[in-house]
Amino acid sequence: MVYSFYHITDVHYYSKRNFACDYRTFPQPSTQICILKSEEAFIKALEIIKADEDTNTVIITGDLTNHGEGYSHEEVRDLLQKFTDEGGNPFVYTDNHDYPYFEVYGFDENGEKVRTEHLPEEEVKAMYHPFGRGKAFDTFDDGITYIAEILPGLYHIAMGYDYVKDAGIKSPTFSDELMAWVKAHVEKAKKKGAIVTCSTHRPIIAPSPAYEVVGKGHTFSDGEKRMKELADMGVRLFFSGHSHVQCMREVVSEKRNKIYSVQTSSLAGFPPKMRKITIDTDNGTVDIRTIDIDLPDLGMTFTEYARKGFLGIIEEIPYNMEHDVKAFANTQGGISLPKDLIMKHPKTVMFLGRKLNGLTYGKLAKFSKKYHNLKESDYANAKNKKFVDLLLELIANLYRGNAPYSPDTVEYKITMGSIRKIEKLLSVLRVDIKKSLGGYTLSEFVEPLLYNSGLDDDNVTLSIN
Numbered sequence: 303m304v305y306s307f308y309h310i311t312d313v314h315y316y317s318k319r320n321f322a323c324d325y326r327t328f329p330q331p332s333t334q335i336c337i338l339k340s341e342e343a344f345i346k347a348l349e350i351i352k353a354d355e356d357t358n359t360v361i362i363t364g365d366l367t368n369h370g371e372g373y374s375h376e377e378v379r380d381l382l383q384k385f386t387d388e389g390g391n392p393f394v395y396t397d398n399h400d401y402p403y404f405e406v407y408g409f410d411e412n413g414e415k416v417r418t419e420h421l422p423e424e425e426v427k428a429m430y431h432p433f434g435r436g437k438a439f440d441t442f443d444d445g446i447t448y449i450a451e452i453l454p455g456l457y458h459i460a461m462g463y464d465y466v467k468d469a470g471i472k473s474p475t476f477s478d479e480l481m482a483w484v485k486a487h488v489e490k491a492k493k494k495g496a497i498v499t500c501s502t503h504r505p506i507i508a509p510s511p512a513y514e515v516v517g518k519g520h521t522f523s524d525g526e527k528r529m530k531e532l533a534d535m536g537v538r539l540f541f542s543g544h545s546h547v548q549c550m551r552e553v554v555s556e557k558r559n560k561i562y563s564v565q566t567s568s569l570a571g572f573p574p575k576m577r578k579i580t581i582d583t584d585n586g587t588v589d590i591r592t593i594d595i596d597l598p599d600l601g602m603t604f605t606e607y608a609r610k611g612f613l614g615i616i617e618e619i620p621y622n623m624e625h626d627v628k629a630f631a632n633t634q635g636g637i638s639l640p641k642d643l644i645m646k647h648p649k650t651v652m653f654l655g656r657k658l659n660g661l662t663y664g665k666l667a668k669f670s671k672k673y674h675n676l677k678e679s680d681y682a683n684a685k686n687k688k689f690v691d692l693l694l695e696l697i698a699n700l701y702r703g704n705a706p707y708s709p710d711t712v713e714y715k716i717t718m719g720s721i722r723k724i725e726k727l728l729s730v731l732r733v734d735i736k737k738s739l740g741g742y743t744l745s746e747f748v749e750p751l752l753y754n755s756g757l758d759d760d761n762v763t764l765s766i767n
């Protein structure tokens with residue numbers, strides 16, 4: 303049997319009705335979500351599925367709206383209804399951005415942000431009921447958990463989660479009761495010869511050490527353990543979103559059973575992507591293909607547009623440090639530095655900015671000479687390249703997956719050489735940086751941002767035998 307379906311997540315739809323001003327002249331905001339284009343991205347994604355002769359089925363794993371605005375919910379529901387009326391087969395659920403946990407805002411006639419109304423939680427749940435739990439053949443508690451036959455012989459379990467507090471940090475977790483419920487369903491399904499896939503909104507395992515640190519509390523506290531349990535039950539694919547990271551990872555249980563974590567980036571974030579999954583039970587393979595969402599009339603690809611919004615403020619930081627300390631203070635250095643602290647030391651900030659902007663591969667290569675085997679002629683082409691550009695790319699790589707600098711590149715050798723020298727200096731100074739990096743060394747933290755040594759994050763064929 304061959305089963306095909308799509309995975310979309312973090313639609314973050316923002317209704318144009320939230321603008322009292324002319325949204326067409328509204329500048330692209332520097333945010334992680336392209337609020338001006340999220341409608342177009344969602345419509346485009348649904349059109350791609352409608353045009354696909356293999357399948358009309360899609361799972362959408364939460365964060366349907368930007369911040370849970372009433373207008374946004376109404377339009378997402380209407381689009382799902384239209385999609386369904388035209389033969390589409392969606393399976394959705396909601397998560398944190400669909401409820402008023404964040405500031406619910408619109409823009410007034412002058413383009414100023416104003417608070418707007420949100421919908422009560424029960425009303426939101428009822429709106430999406432026909433496109434999720436309403437199609438289930440069993441549900442667990444009154445949260446989001448359900449099991450549905452999304453294609454004849456293919457079951458999908460949408461798993462809700464609880465929270466657990468560990469060392470003061472609240473993280474998601476699956477209860478033992480839920481795991482037992484899942485196990486009972488997987489066993490019944492196996493007897494019928496059906497396949498079971500699972501999903502939850504939040505990342506069950508961290509896509510990278512860097513995400514584990516910056517996304518503390520967002521990743522499951524017991525994800526690895528739960529993945530192994532699911533693998534031993536016979537589940538091979540687990541989908542999630544929330545992190546906005548494009549990532550494929552595998553987990554192998556002690557009994558040598560494999561399960562794959564499929565994390566797809568936000569449809570309206572950076573990079574804007576969706577996936578098509580094809581399970582072939584005769585060959586024992588799963589083929590995963592990524593589709594980059596593209597939109598017309600942007601003067602650039604939608605991925606470039608999304609990158610600009612995402613890195614907007616961050617990209618100005620090095621310039622502002624050197625040339626406009628006030629602007630640097632206003633954006634709090636991009637990492638919530640205290641404004642008055644920055645304004646108290648403008649000369650230091652300018653000095654550091656000058657040093658950072660003046661840093662080239664050539665200078666770094668000299669700094670870390672003993673830690674790489676490069677001759678000056680090896681990096682002649684990269685000698686005058688600014689290191690600050692690579693730094694920005696590393697931030698982007700955290701989200702886009704498939705970091706491109708393999709160990710044979712000059713960029714890899716010089717950066718990792720410098721990291722190793724910094725590690726050496728820190729150990730001489732007896733500074734333990736591991737504590738602030740979630741137990742990882744600086745090398746382990748940085749390397750995945752340069753180079754993907756694991757499964758291809760976009761397109762891959764997996765064995766599920």
Ligand SMILES: [Fe+2]
Nearest residue numbers: 312365399544
């Ligand atoms: Fe999200």
Ligand SMILES: [Fe+2]
Nearest residue numbers: 365398399544
């Ligand atoms: Fe989320």
